[in-house]
Amino acid sequence: MKLRTAKFVVKEGFVNTYRNVLMSLASMGIVAASLVILGFFWIITVNIKYNTQFLKDQPEMQIFCNPEMDGHQLGMLEWTIGRDKRIKEYEKVDKKQAFEKAKEMLGDDKDVLEGLDESFMPVSFIIKLNNSADYGEVVEKYKNYPGVDSVRYSKKAIDYINRILRGLQIGSSLLIAILVVIAVFIIANTIKLTVFARRKEISIMKYIGATDWFIRLPFIVEGIIIGLIGAFVSFLALFIIYKLGGGWVQNDFIMVKLVGMKDVAFQLIMVSCLLGSLVGASGSIISIRKYLRV
Numbered sequence: 001m002k003l004r005t006a007k008f009v010v011k012e013g014f015v016n017t018y019r020n021v022l023m024s025l026a027s028m029g030i031v032a033a034s035l036v037i038l039g040f041f042w043i044i045t046v047n048i049k050y051n052t053q054f055l056k057d058q059p060e061m062q063i064f065c066n067p068e069m070d071g072h073q074l075g076m077l078e079w080t081i082g083r084d085k086r087i088k089e090y091e092k093v094d095k096k097q098a099f100e101k102a103k104e105m106l107g108d109d110k111d112v113l114e115g116l117d118e119s120f121m122p123v124s125f126i127i128k129l130n131n132s133a134d135y136g137e138v139v140e141k142y143k144n145y146p147g148v149d150s151v152r153y154s155k156k157a158i159d160y161i162n163r164i165l166r167g168l169q170i171g172s173s174l175l176i177a178i179l180v181v182i183a184v185f186i187i188a189n190t191i192k193l194t195v196f197a198r199r200k201e202i203s204i205m206k207y208i209g210a211t212d213w214f215i216r217l218p219f220i221v222e223g224i225i226i227g228l229i230g231a232f233v234s235f236l237a238l239f240i241i242y243k244l245g246g247g248w249v250q251n252d253f254i255m256v257k258l259v260g261m262k263d264v265a266f267q268l269i270m271v272s273c274l275l276g277s278l279v280g281a282s283g284s285i286i287s288i289r290k291y292l293r294v
């Protein structure tokens with residue numbers, strides 16, 4: 001494409017956007033709203049994945065021994081745990097530490113332990129695995145170990161989070177598909193007003209030999225402009241929401257870790273601009289198609 005032609009196409013795209021400013025603003029609003037919802041679900045999904053991965057990277061298992069387990073058995077169990085290659089690290093919680101933790105957990109009700117000592121408490125081992133995929137074999141091995149009462153592991157919580165994540169991804173995908181269709185429809189009708197007003201001019205251009213793409217490109221540029229502005233507005237809205245909402249989440253939910261906005265900002269603006277451009281261009285192509293049949 002020649003430089004002069006490119007300038008004409010871009011100029012006409014901006015002029016067309018300005019001619020139907022109210023409809024263009026409505027289209028930008030729809031695109032922005034759709035992308036805000038898309039970005040909101042995407043940010044939630046990213047943070048759920050991040051927290052799930054955080055749990056997976058630090059899998060914690062706790063082996064509880066029988067309170068009457070003798071020192072020799074405890075030593076053999078600790079020796080076995082220390083040499084298990086699937087175990088990254090472990091911490092032994094003796095009876096006294098377990099008793100102190102129990103009092104902390106009971107808080108104001110710790111009086112129920114009055115008259116008791118740590119002898120009835122079980123010794124336990126807090127274990128972190130190198131690979132969470134090994135949890136099944138490790139649980140099976142130690143729950144059947146002599147003197148071990150039970151083995152606890154947080155896999156159920158991780159599986160539950162994964163189910164929520166899958167449901168969220170499916171639900172958000174369906175919602176976004178509906179919103180994209182609506183956005184394309186509104187942009188198509190916005191640009192159709194411009195096309196309808198210039199239908200005679202388009203017919204003349206066709207008769208004197210103008211190609212379909214030469215006629216179509218200014219309208220595609222108009223759609224892309226609408227989509228990009230909508231994308232930029234949605235990004236600003238999401239940035240503000242994430243900054244304000246993120247601080248509230250971090251203060252009220254200490255266990256939840258949020259991905260920093262700077263870590264998702266580039267991906268978010270790129271995805272928003274790409275989708276906005278595609279939605280805008282699609283609406284333009286749909287709106288002008290019948291007017292090119294001369």
